[in-house]
Amino acid sequence: MSEPAYFDNNATTALAPEVLEAMMPYLSTLYANPSSASRLGAQVKDAVSEARASVAGLLGCRTSELVFTSGATESNHMAILGALALAPEKRHLITSNVEHPSIMLLCRDLELTGIEVTYLPVDTDGRIDLGQLTESIRPDTALISLMWANNETGVLFPIEEAAAIAKFRRVLFHTDATQAVGKVRLNMLESAVDLLSCSGHKLHGPKGIGALILRKGVALPPLIYGHQERGRRGGTENVPAIIGFGAAARLFGDLDAQIAYLNGLRNQLEQGVLALVPEAIVHGLAAERLPNTSNIAFNMIESEELLHRLEQQGITAATGAACAAGGSRPSHVLSAMSLRREAIVSSLRFSLSRYNRREEVAQLLVVLQGLIQAGKASTTTDSALVSCAH
Structure with a gap:
């Protein structure tokens, strides 16, 4: 072939030129800490707020519900570990047996600590059975975590229906939507989903940036303490990556x-x-x-x-x-x-x-x-x- 052809976009996508252009000033002249009280710090803080609004617009959520993280893996850990910490008397999780390793490996490790995990099976086309999901819910179920779209096959789970079942049974529901964002239409304001994970580098943004959407009223304890992100995720913001994430979100108008x-x-x-x-x-x-x-x-x-x-x-x-x-x-x-x-x-x-x-x-x-x-x-x-x- 005259030029290389890339068909591995579920692993990572190319950084969009518009994204790189948006990031460059924050890698050079606009370097201030957004928590700084300086004029330059305020300018950077405003840019972070604008990027947050862009990502929230793509996901259909409130800006106050969006927490920036280092990527979907961290977001998945925040959701699962946070749900268990929120209700320590509940020691049961439900997921599927085709989840991303960041969830599968975490669940396997949690089982060593006494947490019980139900892994929903899939059929030969990669689909789950909502009846089995309903039957698996217990009084001590702390969280249901199901991926929106499978990274290997592209098969979509019936997330809205599953989230509605969880809501009816008063169980928190999380979805790893890493592969779905930018490929299916999402509207968290009209969804029963409580927690949603995503990552910037799957939609032509930079690596090292992601988000966890926490529905209003879901107050998970943080994994990393600090005043940033309204106290929900400490650490100085990765400003260039956040700006890039926002620019990437605007590509999907x-x-x-x-x-x-x-x-x-x-x-x-x-x-x-x-x-x-x-x-x-x-x-x-x-x-x-x-x-x-x-x-x-x-x-x-x-x-x-x-x-x-x-x-x-x-x-x-x-x-x-x-x-x-x-x-x-x-x-x-x-x-x-x-x-x-x-x-x-x-x-x-x-x-x-x-x-x-x-x-x-x-x-x-x-x-x-x-x-x-x-x-x-x-x-x-x-x-x-x-x-x-x-």
């Missing part, structure tokens, strides 16, 4: 048009792959999904090998699962969907952004066609896929 564009690219990619490889499987195809995410099992070539060959052609994607080589474990998401081992170890994830073009997708399909044809010509019954699957 015409969200419906961007969703339609991404959906068109995803459909072009999936239809092209299925035409090339009829035996391929699009994971979560029967479920509601993000418009930008496609996780595909090629079923005839190991994903690590295909990923390596794509990299050699200047194309960046991601494995839906890691082969046993190197001691890596298969994707916990695809494994939880009860897929065949061959499908798990032959899956690649393609995740798109506003900067991807139809021409890039077309070129990806051309490259895939050549790689697949070459792979078929050299594949034998004891191929890498078969040996890996065993």
Whole structure:
């Protein structure tokens, strides 16, 4: 390819030029502490307030409900640990078995301290059963935490319905919306969600900045003490990143048009792959999904090998699962969907952004066609896929 093509936007996105431009003054001349009583400090404080309003506008929440953090991982920890600290007599959590590692690993560690965790299963399309959620709620349930959109498959959970169930049962509800922001329309003012996590670098903002939305009336104790963020998250604000987060949020003014564009690219990619490889499987195809995410099992070539060959052609994607080589474990998401081992170890994830073009997708399909044809010509019954699957 004449230029590299990037299809790994669920891992991170490119910093938008507008975002970099907005950040630059706060990396040079506008360096004052926003808590300072100086004129320059007041100017920086006003800029932080403007950025907060922009992010709140994208999420549909009040500015007073938004707490800036170092990223979604910290926000997830604040939500879960805060909910447990808020009601120490409640020792039960509910989540799913396909959550992001920042939640899965925290829950596993909490289990060692005596916290009980219910992990809701998913079906072969990655969907949860709201009936099972309802049945899992107990008098000592402190929090329900479910991701809005899965980072590997793009499958959307019925978050509004789940939050309504939690509200009816008077249980706090948290959602990790890291992958959903900028790809689905959110309105916290009309939602039953109590707590929402997100991160700036998933929507063309900088790394190291995120937010936790706390619905009015939800007063979680802080993880980090200090007067900043209304006493909810201490530490001098990361001003350049906050400014960048605000600038990134303003990129999504015409969200419906961007969703339609991404959906068109995803459909072009999936239809092209299925035409090339009829035996391929699009994971979560029967479920509601993000418009930008496609996780595909090629079923005839190991994903690590295909990923390596794509990299050699200047194309960046991601494995839906890691082969046993190197001691890596298969994707916990695809494994939880009860897929065949061959499908798990032959899956690649393609995740798109506003900067991807139809021409890039077309070129990806051309490259895939050549790689697949070459792979078929050299594949034998004891191929890498078969040996890996065993």
